[in-house]
Amino acid sequence: MRGGVGVRYGVLVLLTVMILVPFVGIILAALHPPGAQLDGFSIPERWSWENFALAWERGNMTALMRSSVLIAVFVVPLSVMLAVLAGYGLTILKVWGNKALSFGFVMGLTLPMELIVVALYFNLREVGLTNSFTGIILAEAALFMPFGVYWMQTHFSNVPDELVEAARIDGAKDLIVLLRVLLPISWPAVTTLSVLYFMWSWNQFMLVLVMMQDPDRRTAPSGLGLFVGQYTTDIPLLAAACLIVIAPIVVVYLLFQRSFVSGITQGAIKG
Template sequence: MKSALIARYLVLTLMAVAVLLPFVSIVLAALHPAGAQISGLRIPETWSWSNFAEAWDKANFSHLVLSSLIIAAGVVPLALVLATLAGYSLATLDPLGGRPISVAFVLGLTLPIELVVVALYFDLNQVGLTNSYTGVILAETALFMPFGVYWMQTHFAAVPRELLEAARVDGARSFAILVRILLPISWPAVTTLGVLYFMWSWNQFLLVIVLMQDPNRRTAPAGLGFFVGQYSTDIPLLSAASLIVIGPIVVLYLLFQRNFVSGLTQGAVKG
């Protein structure tokens, strides 16, 4: 038993090192003087914190980060509300055609964005929604919906039917059951989905590049792509810019770490 526990902790330690080692190497590279040649995990002789300010100015992150936040602030709540309502309906209300609709959402998980992005551009262009935050928000919401509906439907389907029937016997309507009974016990699942939505929206690259022609209204990852093309040989500057882009996701995960882990594992502990 003790050897098995030691082996388990050893495997987890090795996995943690494998995950953290690339991040540590990027941090160390970002702290070297700009233009320095870097090899391996070499600790800088001079700690150059100015790389972050220089990367922020040269990549125009003031506009790009704001644009990313605006898009994520529109996508996350809209997608969460729609996915929750759809998942609740499909899992508990037995709507007409619910089974084919559920299958369609699952099949939507296999649809790559590369397959539809060109057609999506022309469709949104006809209604004047290209080069606008609204168009990107609606497109990303639709793109994320299959996973969100599947996630929430699976969660609500695991709730005991007796709980729902008792609420209906007491006279609660469907919307009241969702708001007053299911959502309070579904906070880990909703929070986890919200973190995933924010991460996917923040990291979205191809869709933003195609739909947003104004460089100042593109997102931080899209701006980083152009920044890499301009400063491909300046590793410290590129590392600093990369850390600026991934920073919000790391902070968000640390803030919601408990709920995120609980939401991912809640289905595995049900008897």
Template sequence: MLAVFLAVVLIPFLSLLLAALQPAGTPLTGFAWPRGIHLENFGHAWSAAGFGTLLRSSAVIALSVVPAAVVCATLAGYALATMEVPGRGKLYAYLLLGLSIPVEVTVIPLYYDLRAVGLTNTVPGLALAEIGAFMPFGVFWMRAHFATMPRSLIEAARLDGASSWTTLWRVLMPSSRPAVTTLGVLYFVWSWNQFLLPLVLIQDPSRRTAPAGLGLFTGQYEVDVPLLAAATLIVIAPVVLVYLFFQRHFINGVLSGALKG
């Protein structure tokens, strides 16, 4: 069974890699072993699409979104799980509504709201939009995690005179690293792969993210499959590297949530 799932995951990547190593302009309809290794496709795709600037923009936005979103979700989840916040049930239900509303429905009103305050075509505007879009899941994730923490641990800290801030950072956070790391990896993947928000909110081509740039690149080279495959591998490489680096913490966080749930 594991071998079947492994094949399902790896076959698309293998198909992309084999296509990227074909000579540029080669028509492809399926798996085909490359006639030689043509690594120049990656260099051509990099220069033609301007991936240096696009990847830098994606990195800036992801590094702006992920820390802020993780901190906000952690604080909100901690408050809703452990504190007697007035109307916390209604507030939590209101936040969960965000999980049922697709981004496509909100992107046009969001554009006009950000334009009214001068935040369109800017990194802060796009970062705020992504943080807001990611917050419902993050609050849900962290609230579920803190709700499973032993109440006796929290009560003991309060009896010892610890403030809510000290209880969170000194008592609960050391055992919450897998959950926080998992949320951070998910946020990074979602921010990096975000396509619609950067496409609508960023009109300057030099400020667009890698997925948005890949979409424009696809329109220009739609018949050159090897070049498109090389460009796609360039865009997904950072996501794969981040996941491989944090995979142990990610799996621990997912399994911990599954076992506690």
């Protein structure tokens, strides 16, 4: 028994090291003088904290961060609302054709972005939604739906039938059952889905690159390409820009860490 616990802790420590070592390498690289040529994990002789301000200015991060926030602020609540409603309808209400619809959403999980982005561009161009935030928001919400519906279906399938039946006996309509009975006990699952949606929306690169032709209206990850030249790459500034881009994700995760972990473990335990 002790040996099994030791193995599990050993695996967790190994995974932690595998995640933290590259992160520490990026931090060290970001603190070298601009233009420095780096070789492995080297400690900078002089800590260049000004790299972050310089990377922010050169990468036009003010405009790009504004675009990322604007898109995420609309994508996350819209996607979560649609996923909750769809999961509720397919699992609790058992709408007509729910099994076929569920299978369709699961199949949607297998579609890679590279396969559909070109067709999606031409479809949105026909209705005038390219080079606009509206097109990107709608596209991301649609692309995130398969996982969100699958996630909420899995959560609602663990809700005891007696709880829903008791609410209906008391005269509660379908919408009231969702809002007053199921959602209060579903916040961990909803919070976890919201954090995942925010992370995916914030990190979205290819979709924004294809749909948004105006460089000043693209999102933060697209700004990283400004630090990569044809012949040379400014590694310290690129590393500093990477830390700037991932900082909001880290902050959001830390703020919702407890609910996020609760939602993950809740989905792994039946009953």
